[in-house]
Amino acid sequence: GFLGATIAYAFNRGVNRGLFSNEAGQGSAPIAHAAAKAEHPVSEGMVAILEPFIDTIVICSITGLTLLSSGVWNEKHQNDFSFADLEIMEGGLSEDADGGRLFNHFNNQGWVNSESLVPFQGELAVKEGRIKSEATVLHARSIAEDVVVSDNEGLFSGVLLIQKGRLQETTGITFSGRSLIHSAPLTAIAFNKGLFGDYGQYIVAIGLLLFAFSTAISWSYYGGRSVTYLFGVKYVNYYRVLYVIGFFLAAIIDTTIVWTFAGIA
Structure with a gap:
């Protein structure tokens, strides 16, 4: 039922993100700890225990509590839509009247029947940035509001080809409006509403910078050690080139695509 599906979804996402947060059970952290020079194995073990405690128990708990207490997690905010999160459906949908259909659609729980949402197919008419066709824009698991379509020259007028939504x-096309958001932008807004006011977003930015830098270094080392074991030390430089290229691509690709790829990998 609904409750079981909700628990299963929360469990799946929680384990998924928790694994990325502290790598528990993944077997990657021992690569670094095995190379450490310590007086006693227990001291290095304490360091290994401290890492997930700070990262997950402290940082993730603070972030989660901030998101929940601020209330921004279920509020719609003005943003530029990512195309990986963007869908266009036939007809006018309402979150009140079509809540069940939307839930099934977002969670892939409904088979195709008369109650399923119908993806828009064909030409989407847009005039001065406003959609004129009978369609509903979905973004980030919500119905988008006040949608504006722009191109490099300003408000877009014309038709856009839509296939299966x-x-x-x-x-050159940009969709913007009010919708739910996720990831770092949502966290920044949540911290802005907290004790630090407008400075909250800078705390998030600095935290992301430090975590991203440490992740880049550690996973480069993990990969290098793995390549050395599998293929030999002479292939490490080739791996590093691919790693740097992938790192830059991940910085410009939509975060939804990156998370999906990482989840599969």
């Missing part, structure tokens, strides 16, 4: 040509 997805925009086919995204070059």
Whole structure:
């Protein structure tokens, strides 16, 4: 039922993100700890225990409590839509009247029947940035409001080709409006509403910078050790080139795509 599906989804996402947070049971952290020079194995073990405690129990708990207590997690905010999170459906949908259908659609729990949402197919008419076709824009698991379509020259007027609810040509096109958001932008807004006011977003930015830098270094080392074991030390430089290229690509690709790829990997 609904409760079971909710618990299963929360468990799945929690384990997924928890694994990324502290690598518990993944077997990657021992690569670094095995190379450490310590007076006694227990001291290095304490360091290994301290890492997930600070990262997950402290940092993640503070972040989660801030998101929940601020209330921003279920509020719609003005943002530029990511095309990986963007869907266009036939007709006018309402979160009150179509809540059940939306839930099934977002969680892939409904088979195709008369109650399923119908993806928009064909040409989407837009005039001065406003969608004129009978369609509903979904973004980040919510119905988008006040949607504006722009191109490089300003408000867009014309038609956009939509196939199975997805925009086919995204070059130079921007969808913006009010919708739910996620990831770092949501966390920044939550911290802005807290004790530190407008400075909260800078705390998030600095935290992201430090975590990203440490992750880049550690996973480069893990990968290098793995390549050395599998193929030999002479292939490490090739791996490092691919790693740097992948790192830059991940910085510009939509975060939803990155998370999906990481979850599969």
